[in-house]
Structures are given as C-alpha cells and as structure tokens.
Amino acid sequence: MKYAENILGTIGNTPMVKINKLTKDIDALVLAKVETFNPGNSVKDRMAVKMIEDAEADGRLKPGGTIIEGTSGNTGMGLALGAIVKGYKLICVISDKQSKEKMDILRAVGARVVVCPTDVEPTDPRSYYSVSKRLAQETPNSWYVNQYDNLSNTAAHYEQTGPEIWEQTEGKITHFVVGVGTGGTISGVAKYLKERNPDVKIWGIDTYGSVFKKYHETGIFDENEIYSYVTEGIGEDILPKNVDFSLIDGFTKVTDKDAAVYTRRLALEEGIFVGNSAGAAIKGVLQLKDHFKPEDVVVVLFHDSGSRYVGKMFNDDWMRERGYLDDDITKAEDLIRDHIDKPLVTVRTEELVSHAIDRLRKYKISQIPVVDVDGFVGSVDETDLFRSYVEDKDLADKPIKSVMGKPYPIVKAATAIEEISKLINKDNQAVLVDLGNGKYHIITKHDIISSIK
Structure with a gap:
C-alpha cells in the first residue's frame, strides 16, 4: 500500500506545466512550477515545515509550545499544517490588505488570527512585524518564526524546490523567474541551480x-x-536576510493592475487557477521576453491557489472599482454603470443650506443639483458652500436659492465621453444624464478620472 504517514508527507514533487497561449509570442519553452499542488496550496508549505523541524532540533520550539508568525497567509497555512500534526498552538499576525479568504482559511485550521494595518512603517508598534515580536515576548513557551530572516526558509528551497526543478527539466533550465517576498524561494532555488550551472539566469x-x-x-x-x-x-x-542579491541577475517590476489581470488570464486561457503573485510572475516573464532565445527553457514558479483571491482578483466588482477591468467606456451611461442604481440626491430651492450640507456629508458627495416644481434650476458645490460660509457664518439658515449656482448641463445617455469632458471645467463641476422616463443621474469630475485606464 502507498500512503503518507500524515499530510506533511505530501509536500513537494509539484508538477511542471507548459504555458501555451499566454506565451505564444515568446521564443522559448516556458514551464510553470505549480506549487498550489502542495497540501496547503502554496509553496510556503515547504519552508514552514523546514523551519518548524529546525526549531525543534535546536530547542527553540518545545513540546506544547505556541508558534507565532507575521504572514501574508500562505506561510501561516503551512505552519498550521505543521502545528496540527505536531501538536502546537499557532498565532498568525496578518496585514489588513490580505484577502478575507486567507484569514478565514487560517481560522479554519485552528490558528488565532491577529489583523494589523498595512499602511504603517515596519517599526510602528501596530505593524505586523512589531506585533509578532511583541506577542512572542508576551506568550510563554512561544517561538517567533520570523520567516524573513530565518535562513531555514532558503534552505528548504535549496534542498527541495531547486533539485525538483533541475530534475524535471533534465538540467536544461536556462532561466528561473519568481516573485520575491521573503526571498527564501528565489535564493534557495538560485543557489542550487547556479551550483549545477552558473549560467542559469535568475530573475525576481x-x-x-x-x-x-x-x-x-x-x-x-x-x-x-x-x-x-x-x-x-x-x-x-x-x-530580509533570506534575499541573497548576489544570486539574482535582475528584477522586473509588475503593476498591480497587470498582476490582477494576468492572474485572471492564467485561469481563463491556461486553465491554471492560481494566485495574485502568479499573475505578476507570468506578466514578468512577458516583460523579459527579449532575454530569451528559442532553445531556452524558462521556469516560472506559481506560488499559491486562486481560491484565496475569489473576493478580489476573481471578483468583477472588486476589479472594476480599481479600474482593472478594461470595460469599454465611450459614452455617458458607461460612466455611471457602477452606480446607476443609486438615486439622484437633490435639494429644493426653499430648503436651508444646512440641509444641503447634511446631504453632502451623509452621501459623501461634493455636488448637488437644485430643483423646484419646474425641474433643475441650480446647483450647489461644496467648495462654493465653504467659501460662502467663511464670508457669512449665518449661511446655514438661509435658503438654498440664495447661494445656488447655475444648473448643471443635461446630456443624453449616448453622449460621447469627449463631449462630457468638455462640459466639466472650473466653472462647472458636473453634468446630468437624462436616462429617460423622468430619471436623471449625475456625472462628476471623479467619474471622468475613474474611467482613465
């Protein structure tokens, strides 16, 4: 009978898959090392278990102890598998930019998850680096993993990932391309490959x-x-200490948009459902295509599973909010597509200025059309209101008609975006779109800017 003694025995020996459609313009063989086949669905399973075993061997991690680590989610999953099998508790400190799926998965495998803000300095006491260290100091019988500077991270890939890639390509690999975070994967694989063939190029x-x-x-x-x-x-x-820059031949940077778009394209065009860093990696390969020759064998590593990004890169609303979907925006109705279901906020001529201010605040908007029984007769802009208030502190109790400006121009739903752009200027901050049947919507400068790809 063939079976693993526990789930940790299934880590490694992940498949190599040829990339076909996305790399059709590259004159080289491009192969993906798909690490989502690990039991924790990421490359981090390898180094997580290696770090645990090395810490057990030298006494840093003792029976019944608590493992503490700052993680983007994947290392936490690998540590969780090790903790479950070996009988440890686990605390994962994670930044709030990570996907909800990652947090839910960590909790599902028994980890306590502590969420920290992303936009703070590493030395800030709220950062996930600082919180991890503090929890390790406060928790009895605990071990702080520190995957960034823990060289067992690099060792795992030198001992496992590098040899697998060499064997799977029969030593014919010429380029290795991988996303760099903690640096363990690129440094460990690079060290092994360059020992076997110093001419192998390593790209981060x-x-x-x-x-x-x-x-x-x-x-x-x-x-x-x-x-x-x-x-x-x-x-x-x-x-991180795990990033050995001497082993890396070069880096290429990939934008957030390209990383997200190519993550989706890998699923749609190659049938490979992998995560955000894989999208960045394959786009990086395309950016580096001039470095490859027809006889080259390029290996790109895909870190983790697309299941951890279902609420992000694989969600149309999330992508559209960030301008990552190349929707064809050519006319007025395209500009308001994402919020066309929201009612138009208006204020009447006889209402008080204070009512308009309340509405600006409540709906988080900057412009409001003014109406009376005959229709649109004016407009109110937050900048003008502020300027008027500075001049007259009793402004709040005056009627809107005493401070309103000109009514916004009205355009048809099919009006070209170029025409709308000409109507919005320093003297006019918005236009109204006539959607028919007495329904109107507003287009602001923000809508125009948001449509720029």
Missing part, C-alpha cells in the same frame, strides 16, 4: 511600492520607493 519579480529592484541595481535602500500596493505575496519595505 518585484512590485511598485517595493524596494528590491532599485536596491539590487544601485545598493540604495530608497524609502521614497515605499508606498502601499495591492499585489499580495511579493515585494517588501524591508531587506
């Missing part, structure tokens, strides 16, 4: 808002490069 995929690419090219840690980004699992605002 970085994201905008991360420091890796510039640091690799200049040696400068530029804090101006650090800002919030959407892509999960790659990029950092620190320099």
Whole structure:
C-alpha cells in the first residue's frame, strides 16, 4: 500500500506545466512550477515545515509550545499544517490588505488570527512585524518564526524546490523567474541551480511600492520607493536576510493592475487557477521576453491557489472599482454603470443650506443639483458652500436659492465621453444624464478620472 504517514508527507514533487497561449509570442519553452499542488496550496508549505523541524532540533520550539508568525497567509497555512500534526498552538499576525479568504482559511485550521494595518512603517508598534515580536515576548513557551530572516526558509528551497526543478527539466533550465517576498524561494532555488550551472539566469519579480529592484541595481535602500500596493505575496519595505542579491541577475517590476489581470488570464486561457503573485510572475516573464532565445527553457514558479483571491482578483466588482477591468467606456451611461442604481440626491430651492450640507456629508458627495416644481434650476458645490460660509457664518439658515449656482448641463445617455469632458471645467463641476422616463443621474469630475485606464 502507498500512503503518507500524515499530510506533511505530501509536500513537494509539484508538477511542471507548459504555458501555451499566454506565451505564444515568446521564443522559448516556458514551464510553470505549480506549487498550489502542495497540501496547503502554496509553496510556503515547504519552508514552514523546514523551519518548524529546525526549531525543534535546536530547542527553540518545545513540546506544547505556541508558534507565532507575521504572514501574508500562505506561510501561516503551512505552519498550521505543521502545528496540527505536531501538536502546537499557532498565532498568525496578518496585514489588513490580505484577502478575507486567507484569514478565514487560517481560522479554519485552528490558528488565532491577529489583523494589523498595512499602511504603517515596519517599526510602528501596530505593524505586523512589531506585533509578532511583541506577542512572542508576551506568550510563554512561544517561538517567533520570523520567516524573513530565518535562513531555514532558503534552505528548504535549496534542498527541495531547486533539485525538483533541475530534475524535471533534465538540467536544461536556462532561466528561473519568481516573485520575491521573503526571498527564501528565489535564493534557495538560485543557489542550487547556479551550483549545477552558473549560467542559469535568475530573475525576481518585484512590485511598485517595493524596494528590491532599485536596491539590487544601485545598493540604495530608497524609502521614497515605499508606498502601499495591492499585489499580495511579493515585494517588501524591508531587506530580509533570506534575499541573497548576489544570486539574482535582475528584477522586473509588475503593476498591480497587470498582476490582477494576468492572474485572471492564467485561469481563463491556461486553465491554471492560481494566485495574485502568479499573475505578476507570468506578466514578468512577458516583460523579459527579449532575454530569451528559442532553445531556452524558462521556469516560472506559481506560488499559491486562486481560491484565496475569489473576493478580489476573481471578483468583477472588486476589479472594476480599481479600474482593472478594461470595460469599454465611450459614452455617458458607461460612466455611471457602477452606480446607476443609486438615486439622484437633490435639494429644493426653499430648503436651508444646512440641509444641503447634511446631504453632502451623509452621501459623501461634493455636488448637488437644485430643483423646484419646474425641474433643475441650480446647483450647489461644496467648495462654493465653504467659501460662502467663511464670508457669512449665518449661511446655514438661509435658503438654498440664495447661494445656488447655475444648473448643471443635461446630456443624453449616448453622449460621447469627449463631449462630457468638455462640459466639466472650473466653472462647472458636473453634468446630468437624462436616462429617460423622468430619471436623471449625475456625472462628476471623479467619474471622468475613474474611467482613465
């Protein structure tokens, strides 16, 4: 009989799959190492178990102990599998930009999940780095994993992932492309491959808002490069010890939009349902195509499963809100497609200015059309209201008609976006769209800007 003693015995030996449609313009064989076939559905299973076993061996992790780690979700899943099999408790500290699916999965496998804000400095006491360290200090019989600086991370990929790739390609691999986060995967695989063939090129995929690419090219840690980004699992605002820059030949950066779009394209065009960093990785391969020759064998690693991004990259509403879906926006009705179901907020001529201010605040809007029994007769803009209030502190109790401006122009639903753009200027902040049957909607400068791809 063939069976594993426990779930940890199924980690590794993941398949290599040829990419066909997305790479049709690349003159090389492109193969994907699909790590979602690990039991925790990510490459992180490998290093999570390796880190646990090494900590057990040298006494850092003792029987009945608590494992504590800051994670984007996938390492937490790998640690959870190890904790379940080996009898440990687990606390995962995760940033609030990570998908809800990741948080729910961690709780489902018994982890306590602590959520921290994303947009804070690493040294901020609220950051998931700082909270992880504090919990480790406060929790008796605990072990803080620190996957960023724990070199067992790199060792796992040197011992497992690198040899698998070498064997699966029969030593013919010429390029390895992978997203870089903690750095363990790229450094461990690179060390093994370059020992076997120093000519193998190692490319890291970085994201905008991360420091890796510039640091690799200049040696400068530029804090101006650090800002919030959407892509999960790659990029950092620190320099982890696991990132061995001497083994990396270069980096290419991929935008949040491209990472999200290509994550979906992998599912739709290749039938490979993988996560956000895989979308970034395959787009990175396409960006690097001029580096490849027809006889080359390019291996790109896909980190995790698409199931962890169902509420994000695989959700049309989420994609559309961020302008990641290339919807064809050519006319007025296209601009209001996402909020056409919301009623038009208006104010009447005899209402008080205070009523308009309340509506601006309640609906979080900046412009309101003014109506009377004959229809649209004016408009109110928050900037004008503020200016008038500065001049007259009794403004709130005056009727709207005493402060209203000109009525907004009215256009048809089929009016071209170019014509609408001409109507919105410093003297006119919005237009109204006649949808027929007495129904109107408003288009603002924000709607125009949001339509820009």
